[in-house]
Amino acid sequence: MKISVRNLEPTKVKLTITVEPEEFDPYLDAARKDIAKQVNVPGFRKGHVPGKIIDQRFGFGAVAGEAVNDGVPELYSKALEEKKIHPMAQPEFDVVEVPQSAKDETKLKFTATVERRPEIELPEIDGMEIAIAAPEVKDEDVDKRLEALRQRFGTLVGVDRPAAKGDFANIDLSAEIDGETVDSQEGVSYELGSNTMLDGLDEALDGLSAGEETTFEGTLEAGEHEGEKATVKVKVNSVKAEELPELDDDFAQEASEFDTLEELKADIRKAAGEDAKGRQATEARDAFLAKLAEGLEIPVPKGVKAAAVEEHLKGLTPDPEKATDEQKQQAEEGAEKEIKDQILLDTLAEKMNVEVSQADVFNFLASIAQQYGMDPNAFIQAIIKNGxxxxxxxxxxxxxxxxxGMRAVKFTANGEEVDLSAFLGDAAEEEEAESVEAASAAAAVADELSAKDGE
Known part of the structure; x- marks a missing residue:
């Protein structure tokens, strides 16, 4: 097989692949056998029709067409492996030449145009040292958590005064456009200052007492008239204030298993400390990736980026066609960072000689299935079926x-080495006896699971 590679862009190549007859013949033979299994030819048992007869009865063109459909993707994969090209998208195939008969010496020739992972040179990781911030728990962190716990045990009590920020008002709302009521709600509980409903509602309610009402201009944020200006009438039915329990030993006993407030605070500080260590591990990861990317120019494939931007927009707005300039910019920046991180991590995995085992893949998929409350076996089979x-x-x-990579790096905080083993795990635990190269081994397991389900 002769392979020539032409660089169209830093992240796009065109492979021209010329296949020798002896490499294409197995695909022709397989195509003849497949056709023989599907047809009836007088004088021959089904599936046992000689190849020459298949060529004569159904035409060499039909045989070659099926052989091309089956062979081109496999031959393309072999070419990628030989030229060490890492695709980041599906290729565009163009079959240039195909033999027209069994005796035709014309070689199968096709092209494949594909966006590829760019080649980048990562710095040496051995001996790399990265400084990160030390985990810190401030008194205000403890106080904030304690206050959140206190609010969980708060109660609402009616007050005979005008509503103020932090109060809960029971309200009736009606919205009119050109004198016609387009929306109305009754008995809605709303926290002043939360800004979770209409713009202008907080200002309108501030200072109103039970039984009072007012009108204001607002923009509707949902429904048939979303985005339109409306005259909104709001009436206050009642005003309630949040009454919080005293921070004392009685509260500690009610809200936790501890007898004293000091014991509760100590436990909260401990939990905050664990969270701070988790944030430190995240900061270490981000610092490590930033160090790897330092000074690197990482080109991003245009087509891959366009698809990623589209996906990001779907997460930002129900209608990507109506996305704002700010949302478009956010989607573009997010997509570009995501792709650059993927390129960086794929290159790092190669540099670290990472091997992915069958168990690794299925444990990963099983954990995702559990997160979504799905049957792991069914989920894995669906993943395989969907390619x-x-x-x-x-x-x-x-x-x-x-x-x-992170295990090979020394992380320090205030000059002291940071132990991140609780988050990075042990390399020895990840070693598996059997590696997978492609989907074949995983598919075999899925087939076995399917067979068991069918019993």
Whole structure:
């Protein structure tokens, strides 16, 4: 097989692949056998029709067409492996030449245009040292958590005074456009200052007492008239204030298993400390990736970026067609960072000689299934059926590469080495006896699971 590679862009290549007859013949033979299984030819048992007869009866063109459909993707994959090209999107195939008969010496020739992962040179990781901030728990952190716990045990009591920020008002609302009522709600409980409903509602309610009403101009944020200006009438039915329990030993006993407030505070400080360590691990990860990317120019494939931007927009607005300039910019920046991180992590996984095992992939998929309350076996089979197993293998590889890279780095805080083993795990625990190269091994397991389900 002769392979030539032409760089169209820093992240796009065109492969021209010329296949020798002896490499294409197995696909022709397989195509003849497949056709023989599907047809009836007088004088021959089904599935046992000689290849020459298939060519004569159904035409070599039909045989070659099926062989091309089956062979091109496999031959393309071999070409990628030989040239060490890492695709980031589906290729565009163009079949240039195909033999027209069994005796035709014309070689199968096709092109594949694909966006690829750019080649980047990562710095040496051995001996790398990265300074990060030490985990810190401030008194205000403890107080904030304690106050949140206190609010969980608060009660609402009616007050005979005008509503103020922090109060809860029971209100009736009606919205009119050109004198016609387009929306109305009754008995809605609303916290003043939360700004969770109409713009202008907080200002309108501030200072109103039970039984009073007012009108204001607002923009409707949902429904058939979303985005339109309306005259909103609001009436206050009642005003309630939040009454919080005293911070004392009685509260500690009611809100926790502790007898004293000091014991409760100590436990809250401990929990805050664990959270701070978790944030430190996240900061270490971000600092590590930033160090790897320092000074690097990472080109992003245009098509891959366009698809990613579209996905990001879907998460920002129900109608991407109506996205604001700010949302478009946010989606573009998020997509670009996401792709650059993927390129960085894929390159890191290669540098760290990461191997992804069958167990790694299925444990990863099973954990996702559990998060969504799905049956792991059914989820894994669906992933394989939808052709998404390769993405799962890639995600596991990135994760293992990141962990391996971070284990090789020395992180320090205030000059002292930071132990992140609780978050990075032990490399020895990840070693598995059997590695997977593609979907075949995983698919075999899925087939076995399917067979068991069918019994």
């Amino acid at each position: 998404q197993l390769g993405s799962a293998v890639q995600e596991v590889g990135r994760s293992k590469g990141l962990l391996a």
